[in-house]
Every structure is written in C-alpha cells, then in structure tokens.
Amino acid sequence: MTTNGNMADGSGERGETATWRVKAGLAQMLKGGVIMDVVTVEHARIAEEAGAVAVMALERVPSDIRAAGGVARMSHVALVEEICNSVTIPVMAKARIGHFVEAQILEAIGVDYIDESEVLTPADEAHHINKHPFRVPFVCGCRDLGEALRRIAEGAAMIRTKGEAGTGNIVEAVRHMRAVHDGIRRIGAMRDDELATYAKELGAPLELVREVKEQGRLPVVNFSAGGVATPADAALMMQLGADGVFVGSGIFKSEEPAKMAAAIVRAVTHYADPAVLAEVSRGIGEPMRGRSAASLPAEEQLAVRGN
Amino acid sequence: MTAAPERTAVAPRIGVLALQGDVREHIEALDALGIGGAEVRTLAQLDEVDGLIMPGGESTTIARLLLIFGMHEPLRDRIAAGMPVWGTCAGAILLAERAPDLDRPTLGLMDVLAERNAYGRQVDSFEVDLDIAGLDGGPVRAVFIRAPRLAEPGPGVEVLARLEDGSIAACRQGRVLATAFHPELTTDGRLHAYFLAMTEEALAAARASR
Numbered sequence: 215m216t217t218n219g220n221m222a223d224g225s226g227e228r229g230e231t232a233t234w235r236v237k238a239g240l241a242q243m244l245k246g247g248v249i250m251d252v253v254t255v256e257h258a259r260i261a262e263e264a265g266a267v268a269v270m271a272l273e274r275v276p277s278d279i280r281a282a283g284g285v286a287r288m289s290h291v292a293l294v295e296e297i298c299n300s301v302t303i304p305v306m307a308k309a310r311i312g313h314f315v316e317a318q319i320l321e322a323i324g325v326d327y328i329d330e331s332e333v334l335t336p337a338d339e340a341h342h343i344n345k346h347p348f349r350v351p352f353v354c355g356c357r358d359l360g361e362a363l364r365r366i367a368e369g370a371a372m373i374r375t376k377g378e379a380g381t382g383n384i385v386e387a388v389r390h391m392r393a394v395h396d397g398i399r400r401i402g403a404m405r406d407d408e409l410a411t412y413a414k415e416l417g418a419p420l421e422l423v424r425e426v427k428e429q430g431r432l433p434v435v436n437f438s439a440g441g442v443a444t445p446a447d448a449a450l451m452m453q454l455g456a457d458g459v460f461v462g463s464g465i466f467k468s469e470e471p472a473k474m475a476a477a478i479v480r481a482v483t484h485y486a487d488p489a490v491l492a493e494v495s496r497g498i499g500e501p502m503r504g505r506s507a508a509s510l511p512a513e514e515q516l517a518v519r520g521n
Numbered sequence: 522m523t524a525a526p527e528r529t530a531v532a533p534r535i536g537v538l539a540l541q542g543d544v545r546e547h548i549e550a551l552d553a554l555g556i557g558g559a560e561v562r563t564l565a566q567l568d569e570v571d572g573l574i575m576p577g578g579e580s581t582t583i584a585r586l587l588l589i590f591g592m593h594e595p596l597r598d599r600i601a602a603g604m605p606v607w608g609t610c611a612g613a614i615l616l617a618e619r620a621p622d623l624d625r626p627t628l629g630l631m632d633v634l635a636e637r638n639a640y641g642r643q644v645d646s647f648e649v650d651l652d653i654a655g656l657d658g659g660p661v662r663a664v665f666i667r668a669p670r671l672a673e674p675g676p677g678v679e680v681l682a683r684l685e686d687g688s689i690a691a692c693r694q695g696r697v698l699a700t701a702f703h704p705e706l707t708t709d710g711r712l713h714a715y716f717l718a719m720t721e722e723a724l725a726a727a728r729a730s731r
Contacts (some may be wrong), residue, residue: 228640228684229649229665236646238665239706239715243577246541254623265586302622303579304667305614324645349644406557454605483586485538485561 224349234371236350240304240326241372241435244268248448248479249437251462255300261465264475268304268327269298270460271513274392276333276380276440277463277502280514284391286334288316295323298374300498306509311520314339321350321461328352329374330365332426332519333379333462342520345369351459355439358389363418363426364521373432375456376517377440378464382504385452387483391454394436401427443468443501445481445494452485469499522653535721536561536570538596540586541579542611550713565597572605572720575612577666577703580637583611597628600642604655605696605723606630607716613699614669631697632675633689639670653691654681656711662703664692671701695721 224231231473252258253274254418261269280506288309298305304326309316311330314338320328330343332355345352346369353377354365364374375394377387398415404412413420425433438451439460441520448459459482461475470473473504477494484490507515525689539549539560551558551574558574561567573596575583587593597709600606610617617635620627627635636706646667650660663682674680681691691700691712696719 226645226647228686229647229663231645234646235664235706236648236666239664240646241641242543242546242706243579243666243703245543245545245578246539247579247582264583265582265589267582273634298642303581304643322642323645324642351643424648479582480589482587483590487562 226505234351237371238434240351241353243291244304244437245435246482247458248475248482249306249460250465250475251460251465252297254314256297257471258301258305260472261475262301263305264299264472265479266303267300267458268306269297270306270308270329270420270462272308273324274475275463275466276516277382277467278380280380283401285309287472288313288334291319291323293369294320294325299325308334309343310334311336312341314343317348317350317352320428321348323337325350330354330370332376332516346372353437355520356390358393359401359426360416360418362394362432362436363422365417366422370433370434374395374437374460377442378417378507378510379440379516381441381507381510382443382464382467382502383439383507384443386507387438387447387451387507388454390517391451391456394432395419395455398431399425402430408452415452421487430431441507442478444502445477445491445498448478449481449485449491450493452482458482464502467502469501473498474501522561532556533571533681533717533724534569535572535574535717535720536566536644537576538583538612540590540592541582542576543703543705546703547574547609547713549671550705550710550718552715553710554608554707554713555665556717557718559659561575561589566609567592567596567599570604570707571714571724572607573600575606575608575615576705577610577612580614580623580669581619582623584615584627587615588625593628597630599632600697603727605698605716605720607631607698607700607719609700609703609705610666610668611623613671613701616697616699617671618675620649620669622717631692631699632678633671633692633694633699634673635671636670636672638687640665640668643667647731649684650717651690652685653712654679656715658711661704661711663701663704664705664706667703671699718724
C-alpha cells in the first residue's frame, strides 16, 4: 500500500507490530458493523450485548455535548479505562483535532482506535495530528473525498463521513457520503493525465488519487457517522456505500436503547432487504428527538471543524 | 492462479458468510483464483454453496447474528454433514469447540480451544512470516489482528502452523480449516487455493458416492 505508515512499525515479541496493514486491518474487520457511543460501563455492556462491533467511550454523547456547551475535551482516563476493562470488543476514544498529547495518552491507556473528532472542541485550527508515528490506529471524519484523502495522508487508517453529530438528522451524513462517492466516480472517469490537476483541486496527494482510481474506492474503510437515529437511517447509509455505521446519540437518547441498538445492528447486516428492515423497525420505541441541521447556528455546526 | 484439477463438472461454488466482517477481501481473493465468491447472508444462499468461508470480524457480533437470523443450527448441520468450511480469526473462534470467553455458543466443529484477544489489545496486533504445512512456496505473511490463541488440539486435529510461542496459527480437522490470522489481507492466494482444493475434493467424493 502506498499510504505506508511505516514510521510506527515496531518489533513485538511475536512479529512486527503497528504496520499499516495491522492498523487498517482492524477497520476492515469492523465492516458491516455498528460502532456505538457509550458514556458508562453499563452502556458499553448494552452495546456489546446488542452486537456492536466496537464502542466509542466518551463522557457525553454529542447531543449532550451540544447542550453542555463550553470546551469538549478527551474523556477522563479512568472512564475510558473502565470501559476498556468491561467489554471484549474493541474500544475507541476521541481526541481533539490536532491534540496529539490527548492521543498519546489514549494510546498509553491501550484504546484500540482513536477518533480525531470534530465533535470535541478543536485544539488546533490549522493542523491535524500527524498520525503516522502512533502505534494505535486513527479514524478521522470527512465531508468529501479531498478531506478523506488529506486525513489518510496524515495517517488515518479509517475514515468516517462526518454528518452532523448529535442532531438525529441524517441529511448531512447523506450529503457527505454522496460527496465522497461522487469524487471517487469522477476519478474513475478521468484520464491519467487529468489526475494531477484534480488532486490539486481536491487538495489531496496525487499518489492517493491514483490509488483511488486503481481501486475504485478509498484506500481505507469508510463508515458513516453523524445523524443515524433509526434502523432505516443506518440501512440508507449502507445502501449509499458506507462500510459500516457509527451511532452516537441515536441509541442512548432513544426511548429503548437496547432494542434500538439491536435493531440497528440487524439493519446493517440486511441493509438491502426491506422485509428484514421492516421487521427490525417494529417495537423499538421512539428514536431520539432530532433537530434540523440547517437551523443550527454556525458556531454549533460541528462538521465544519477541521478541513 | 493455481493449477486447478481437471474439472469435469462445474467449478465449486464458495460462499463467504456475510453477516459482518471482512467479506469483500475474501471474495476478491476468490476472484483472483478465477472462481468468484458469493455472499451468504441467508439460508437460501447457504444452500447455493459447496464450501463456506467464515471471515474475520467481531466474533461476539457474528455469533449473535447467526442465532438471531436462525442460521446457527442449519449452518452447523451443513458443516457436520460434510460441507468444507474455513474460519479466519473470528471465523476460527466460531468453529472452535471451546471458546470460554465468548458469551454465545460457537458452532463447535473443531476440537480446539480458542482464547479471544489472547495476544493483547490492538497495539499488540502483529504480522509475521509463517510456514504452513502442506503449502509450497515458502512462508506466508500472517496478519494477526486482535487474534485468538488456538490451543489444546484434540486427537483429530492436524496442526498446520504454530507461532514461536507454540500457539496454533492454523489447523485442520477433516473438512474444517481454521486460521487465527487473515490471509485475505494479503495478495497471497495460496490458502484460498488450499481451501478451494478442499472443496473440490469434497465435491468429488460426494459425486463418487452417488
């Protein structure tokens, strides 16, 4: 793979650790799955029981981060550790954009993936974390192909479209997923001698643009995030080409979290089967209360953070 | 391409269990062998295949989905009746008779113990060159991601590869193949060819007994 993050390579007792293949590989294992935001050990157990492929450990789900205002930072170390110790599935945690020391701390705790996330208050308005030197893999948000490729160039081993977290409104997630795939299709239709100019337009390395053309997809796994509130939302994102789904506030802000969680897991497996989708959409209580993403004042829009 | 044996009948149809996990990688590996692979999400799709790969993924998730969608027993019965199966990582856990830290039943078709996440967290995931018994052409690059440790093989289990610490990396019991690592993450198709050969043998045996 040309996006080789070999700087972090190490020798473990059994073999080579932290290779690009190992970092991107974990995301490949998560495909077709649901990653759920959890704020307590109890939540984490509910998520695991429902069939989540991983949990995102944080202090507040995005809708509460919005309500709380102020500066949103990395979660308390003790909380993340507790959650790591309470489930057998992978645990992710969020660091602020550009806050490489929060990332160092999360790596030291032993989280399985770090989300360099716009949901937290950015620590650096110009730079993302240089993710290559880390042994732990990173997932980053994007709104379009250029942003995705810039993050991958910085070392992200997994991508998620941003959506608009904490709104329960799928519209931004759809916009971003369509934008990524639109970019990929454009590249697929281009002559090789047109790629350099397009790479410049995208603000992405030519090498990665070439890789997208060769593979016909992003060089890493791409999940959907930000706005999924129902099984139908999750299946919509899968049909639009997501490899899997992050659900933040959508589960634990719904009326019956355990049922909603299990239903979304089933919907992601059978995302193209309306009969199954109808079945799992029954008897799961009220989804989270949504809000219009367009009516958010500019300072409350999270997706524009980091570019 | 591996040299395929004389195929008098149709090529075997190999499915990849597609409830969750790295399904596409296996299908691409099968494509590279020129036989294509089919996603298996339903019992009807299971009926259409001659051999099945259970991919990497989260064993807790896949174990639940097998039960929820009523595939656990039919799949177990199909394999017990002789359908060749190959589990990689999570798939290997689901084939093991003993997986004490999995909170759902496995299919229990290979007499081996699978200890989940036995090598540590993600930062301890690793890759290493591994010689596999019965595989010519030198070692494979074996990628272990939050991998299970396979141990305590029963008398019917043939160990095909071990790590330096002695734990099992690949083993086979009759028509059940298990690898704790992910051949589908590399472009080395030899283990997929090995499984294809297993499936062809099973088909030939079935034809001969008819």
